[in-house]
Amino acid sequence: AQTVTQSQPEMSVQEAETVTLSCTYDTSENNYYLFWYKQPPSRQMILVIRQEAYKQQNATENRFSVNFQKAAKSFSLKISDSQLGDTAMYFCAFMKHVSGSARQLTFGSGTQLTVLP
């Protein structure tokens, strides 16, 4: 079984600053995917970024980037130039690679990020 741990229940950052959210996971799988989702007050779960475990290069999406350390089983999210709209609950999630069947996500407990004006 997989576990995902987010050790920071709450964080805050000043607008335009940079913040890093931490995530660690435990798995015996070698082929898997890691995700960061954000859940704003509207409560919709929105995909922020995805990382394939077989790729050494860290994923980036505009102001969002990850630091993926496979050996350490660490997957942190860096948000640059933080904006007020980034205020949300951020969830780290794990999915093992399967073929031809439905996927299953294992979520961490979340980090509530507040961007301060």
Next chain:
Amino acid sequence: ETGVTQTPRHLVMGMTNKKSLKCEQHLGHNAMYWYKQSAKKPLELMFVYNFKEQTENNSVPSRFSPECPNSSHLFLHLHTLQPEDSALYLCASSQVAGSEGNTIYFGEGSWLTVV
């Protein structure tokens, strides 16, 4: 705008009522999911459907009854619920093959309050 639409967005029901949550995906996916999100708990996977066939039931009580008539629609039928069932119920979908299948997309959720 979301490719996964859930209705109703808010539902209040008594413990003796019967109601249903509806989910529709417009992404051409062939797997659909129900998740439960309670306060101060990680998201819990409830049911998984793969090409309309249920492939996962994570020990969910029988007062929750899923139905998947086709790959685009998913229902969660609710009857004789308990107050502790009050939560946000999230529907999601994905492909089951190809690189696009490695991402799950969520709806906006249905807030359920059991009184």
